[in-house]
Amino acid sequence: DVKVTQSSRYLVKRTGEKVFLECVQDMDHENMFWYRQDPGLGLRLIYFSYDVKMKEKGDIPEGYSVSREKKERFSLILESASTNQTSMYLCASLPAIQERTGDEQYFGPGTRLTVT
Amino acid sequence: AQSVTQPDIHITVSEGASLELRCNYSYGATPYLFWYVQSPGQGLQLLLKYFSGDTLVQGIKGFEAEFKRSQSSFNLRKPSVHWSDAAEYFCAVDISGGYQKVTFGIGTKLQVIP
Numbered sequence: 001d002v003k004v005t006q007s008s009r010y011l012v013k014r015t016g017e018k019v020f021l022e023c024v025q026d027m028d029h030e031n032m033f034w035y036r037q038d039p040g041l042g043l044r045l046i047y048f049s050y051d052v053k054m055k056e057k058g059d060i061p062e063g064y065s066v067s068r069e070k071k072e073r074f075s076l077i078l079e080s081a082s083t084n085q086t087s088m089y090l091c092a093s094l095p096a097i098q099e100r101t102g103d104e105q106y107f108g109p110g111t112r113l114t115v116t
Numbered sequence: 117a118q119s120v121t122q123p124d125i126h127i128t129v130s131e132g133a134s135l136e137l138r139c140n141y142s143y144g145a146t147p148y149l150f151w152y153v154q155s156p157g158q159g160l161q162l163l164l165k166y167f168s169g170d171t172l173v174q175g176i177k178g179f180e181a182e183f184k185r186s187q188s189s190f191n192l193r194k195p196s197v198h199w200s201d202a203a204e205y206f207c208a209v210d211i212s213g214g215y216q217k218v219t220f221g222i223g224t225k226l227q228v229i230p
Contacts, residue, residue, distance in 0.1 A: 004159070040125070042206060042222040090159060104150060105218070107159030
């Protein structure tokens with residue numbers, strides 16, 4: 001089974017801090033994604049990466065950056081955390097198109113970030 | 117831009133009753149369509165998906181969904197709900213056809229009462 005792990009389930013940070021959220025997948029997937037999930041808004045794509053060192057902005061990239069130095073790891077960075085970034089953050093991975101049996105993404109359990 | 121509408125934010129059903137969760141999308145062509153479930157404190161798990169072919173698709177946990185092109189809908193159904201089905205359900209569409217840049221609906225929270 002594919003396993004996607006996120007470094008923390010719960011995180012509390014102060015306004016202005018630099019925050020790193022880590023995601024690791026163990027199935028050699030090419031594609032990785034970061035979403036935030038808010039009540040009444042569903043999941044919104046922040047950034048995704050289709051290869052090492054490659055990234056593309058999603059729908060709401062403002063205030064975030066990402067890093068993908070190794071294939072298995074995709075980091076989300078909040079350069080200066082703000083209270084409006086309090087949310088649930090979900091990471092997902094997806095194999096390269098030629099390796100797929102389906103097209104579903106595999107999700108991690110999420111990190112609930114609170115910025116005070 | 118594509119969009120996904122889940123008109124019901126909360127639904128309550130009795131255990132053993134049938135269930136239908138609605139999903140509509142707006143896009144000119146037929147996208148890839150998905151239903152995911154999220155149990156409390158968990159990530160999302162795929163229930164079922166539609167790419168092409170038979171418009172009635174079967175998924176895990178006894179769920180099925182029917183794609184209706186004329187209505188731009190992809191409603192999720194289950195004939196008899198179990199208490200363990202209480203969760204949040206997300207409909208999603210993908211028009212990227214490759215990198216799966218997916219748009220999710222806002223979710224429907226299902227409560228099951230005994």
